[in-house]
Amino acid sequence: MKTEFSLTQLADPDIAEADKILRACVHCGFCTATCPTYVLLGDELDSPRGRIYLIKEMLEKDKPPTAEVVKHIDRCLSCLACMTTCPSGVHYMHLVDQARVRIERDYSRPLAERALRAVLALVLPRPRLFRASMVMARYAQPLAALLPASKAAATPGLLRRIKAMLALAPKGLPAPGPAGGSVFPAAGERRGRVALLQGCAQQVLAPRINQAAINLLTRHGVEVVLVRDEQCCGALTHHLGRDGDALARARANITVWQKEAAQGGLDAILITTSGCGTVIKDYGFMLREDRDFAGPAAQISALAKDITEYLAGFALTPSRQKGDVTVAYHSACSLQHGQKITGLPKELLSKNGFVVKDVPESHLCCGSAGTYNILQPDIASRLRDRKIASIATVKPDMIAAGNIGCMVQIAGGTSVPVVHTIELLDWATGGPKPGSIGQGLN
Numbered sequence: 001m002k003t004e005f006s007l008t009q010l011a012d013p014d015i016a017e018a019d020k021i022l023r024a025c026v027h028c029g030f031c032t033a034t035c036p037t038y039v040l041l042g043d044e045l046d047s048p049r050g051r052i053y054l055i056k057e058m059l060e061k062d063k064p065p066t067a068e069v070v071k072h073i074d075r076c077l078s079c080l081a082c083m084t085t086c087p088s089g090v091h092y093m094h095l096v097d098q099a100r101v102r103i104e105r106d107y108s109r110p111l112a113e114r115a116l117r118a119v120l121a122l123v124l125p126r127p128r129l130f131r132a133s134m135v136m137a138r139y140a141q142p143l144a145a146l147l148p149a150s151k152a153a154a155t156p157g158l159l160r161r162i163k164a165m166l167a168l169a170p171k172g173l174p175a176p177g178p179a180g181g182s183v184f185p186a187a188g189e190r191r192g193r194v195a196l197l198q199g200c201a202q203q204v205l206a207p208r209i210n211q212a213a214i215n216l217l218t219r220h221g222v223e224v225v226l227v228r229d230e231q232c233c234g235a236l237t238h239h240l241g242r243d244g245d246a247l248a249r250a251r252a253n254i255t256v257w258q259k260e261a262a263q264g265g266l267d268a269i270l271i272t273t274s275g276c277g278t279v280i281k282d283y284g285f286m287l288r289e290d291r292d293f294a295g296p297a298a299q300i301s302a303l304a305k306d307i308t309e310y311l312a313g314f315a316l317t318p319s320r321q322k323g324d325v326t327v328a329y330h331s332a333c334s335l336q337h338g339q340k341i342t343g344l345p346k347e348l349l350s351k352n353g354f355v356v357k358d359v360p361e362s363h364l365c366c367g368s369a370g371t372y373n374i375l376q377p378d379i380a381s382r383l384r385d386r387k388i389a390s391i392a393t394v395k396p397d398m399i400a401a402g403n404i405g406c407m408v409q410i411a412g413g414t415s416v417p418v419v420h421t422i423e424l425l426d427w428a429t430g431g432p433k434p435g436s437i438g439q440g441l442n
């Protein structure tokens with residue numbers, strides 16, 4: 001794609017990067033076929049190619065974006081299916097990330113929307129605040145029936161977004177998991193030492209996921225540390241275009257992880273929420289212009305691994321070999337498109353005694369996408385319904401995924417138990433049966 005940035009504009013490293021990405025696009029349009037918003041809405045401006053044009057115009061003109069541009073960029077899920085499809089290697093993620101920062105900086109959203117985004121950016125990365133807000137949301141849930149129902153294709157108003165937010169609140173919350181600073185020694189001879197990302201929403205909604213990871217790792221000789229003073233990885237605010245907050249969190253995490261690596265040694269930083277993993281693996285790029293942090297950020301990104309990547313190097317010892325439990329594997333976008341991890345979780349599950357079924361249209365997002373199911377509830381619920389219908393065709397006993405956002409989104413529309421891949425692997429290798437799985441399955 002031809003670009004027309006001035007030399008002055010190109011002196012800005014972000015614009016130079018955008019120019020490189022834009023020039024790689026040959027407008028072939030292959031990406032439209034796999035873009036969930038184009039599939040649903042059929043509007044070229046809601047396709048990757050359309051958004052690439054809009055972003056090019058916005059950056060070249062260097063003027064505040066119009067409401068129309070913001071609408072189409074906001075509808076992007078950042079699912080990155082377009083990156084998997086693109087034959088020219090267009091790095092759409094870095095382009096849309098830059099567009100979101102530009103929108104946040106130059107566009108004045110309506111007051112109610114600004115307030116909602118500010119609340120999300122404040123609450124979600126802070127587990128204590130998030131826990132308190134979930135408790136309040138539970139009490140406010142009866143009010144949801146009084147709020148307007150979803151209307152597809154219209155711009156969602158504040159009340160519909162609040163309704164979507166209340167619908168996501170769980171009926172009850174589990175007790176908090178172990179605190180930062182906890183160390184879980186390896187059982188028997190130690191063969192490794194890792195940090196396990198504590199996450200923010202996940203540690204409130206489902207501490208059982210990291211507990212399963214700790215159980216499995218320590219049982220296989222790996223010491224696990226929950227690093228003190230670790231923060232939210234920054235993914236949530238990064239996707240809201242609030243890069244000041246996201247980069248501050250990245251720097252804080254890099255500092256504490258480096259300290260831990262220097263003191264006790266770390267073979268890896270393991271992540272059980274693939275949305276966080278995609279961003280931590282991108283720290284090196286996000287901080288490439290930071291003189292103090294560029295090197296350390298690249299080192300941390302190289303240490304970051306999805307839990308399934310790390311386990312691939314292990315001979316797990318399965319204790320259940322029956323092969324009588326059918327698992328529909330939901331491939332989270334951040335794992336399959338963001339990190340290009342596709343076959344590994346399924347291989348681990350089948351090697352450990354599960355019958356694993358691919359879900360039709362597995363490249364399409366379930367609609368979770370960070371805060372998307374709150375900010376774009378209509379599109380998100382259509383994607384969820386489509387995903388659940390696809391899952392139902394394989395008649396699973398349970399659904400496995402590697403990302404808490406997808407788990408919550410899918411569980412909101414089905415009675416089939418939804419579990420994390422690591423919970424099944426822990427169960428298969430001697431750990432407890434995940435609580436949401438029915439009595440009939442042993």
Ligand code: SF4
Pocket residue numbers: 024025026027028029030031032048049052082085086087088089090
């Ligand atoms: S597939 Fe790639 S090259 Fe083709 S239009 Fe989409 S982004 Fe551009």
Ligand code: SF4
Pocket residue numbers: 034035036037038046047048051075076077078079080081082083092
């Ligand atoms: S990230 Fe997903 S929603 Fe956004 S343009 Fe690409 S395929 Fe479409």
